[in-house]
Amino acid sequence: MLRLPAANRLPGRCSDGRGIVERIHETGTPAVVQMQRQFRTNNETFVVDNQGADAIGFDALFAMFSTKISNFATAKMVLGPGKRWNPDQEQSRWLYFALGFLLENRMQLMEIDIKDAARTLLDVVCTGRIRHRAVDIRNERNFGREVLRIIGYRRSYLVKRLNVPGNPQELREFFEREQQPLPLAFDEDLFRVELPRDLIELMKRHDPGKFQTVRLSQDPLEAAKAVNRFARNFFRPYIAAIENLPVTVSAPLSQRVYSLDTVQFDDDLRASLLINRAQELPVLAKAHFSSTRDRAVLEEIVRDLLTRPEVRELVDRHLRVTPRAGHTSKRIGLQSYFQRFDEHSERQAVASAQWQRIGSVSHELMHFYCHKDFEAKSGAVSFGHVITEGFTELMGLELLEALRRGVAQGERSLTDRLRGEAAAEEFIEAARGPAGRESYKTALQRAREVENRVGPQNVWAAYFLGKPELIGL
């Protein structure tokens, strides 16, 4: 018997017109599947819910078909004893809610063929390939996800429509897979001499302590929400891969975004920043460093550097202004201090800071949505940074550019949602200037080369849907 807390029995369709996919992802609102319905047959009204003792017969399914799928092969021709599908009573109950869920959310189930999906559900359930009891339906969200999984939405469905890259061999070589013959020997001596020196120099060159800063007082969550809303439309339909969401499905964005102002840093965090920054140094290529084979040496050097108090302080100044996204926690930390440029007036400085914040959000949000099967590939190539940061920066920039274009072209509501505490005039003016992000240049350039070969659709699908083979990996 399917049991749900009574309080969760709310309409399947959200009041703001968005359906399950959006709602699951953005808010984690539990009420996404309608588990109580009414239908009329023979002038009688029946109430069906998920815990009723009454059997759900074919009548309910017929009602579902005839009112919702007008030209689905007449239900009576295909359902029932001796027909193509003959669900028992409990199977009927399960199908009743599953089909209802599908139909009511079909606007959100982009590009899916609703008849194929219904047939799949009937086939799978009626042939006993899946027992309804085996399906985790302790709550609506699990139920909804299970239905989506059974019909193959959206990973397999969307991916079927994409072309695999024309020359995978060429791409494989590009990524320098580990199985490539003769990886060059690691020049550890050179690495141990030059890496610490170059890394500290890099950190000092960009020491935030040397910059004038401007502080935004508004909570970063508002900007994150506005960018998120835009991003979900911009990367449609590849974003929001429902299958990659064991974590994100259950929490609203407001629980995922935090301010760095009050965070205490520890050595693990400091080390991870230094390792991240080290990836961009030329000495890696010079010493034939492999991020899979030689990572322990890098880690050791970094830990050693962190025993020096002045290095820790330098790193902490960076951490305070460096946004981040946890790969497993999917939490996004955002800063409040931004670089202030001499030539800017007070109002221009705030507008510029807000755009810097939007740039940070755009990048970190991509980490948030990145599929774990894509991230996992960073361990399979020698320059893993192109996977973890290169593609993230590439797509974050595509998003940022689209936002800037919209504001520069005078889209009023977008401007108002994005500008935070910046004045509209300066905010629009800043959108027309150069973007000025300079992160992960080497990794970004390589990701861009891949995109030029396979096209943005394959890159987006690979990244959000966890299909790295679409970019030749």
Ligand SMILES: [Zn+2]
């Ligand atoms: Zn990043």
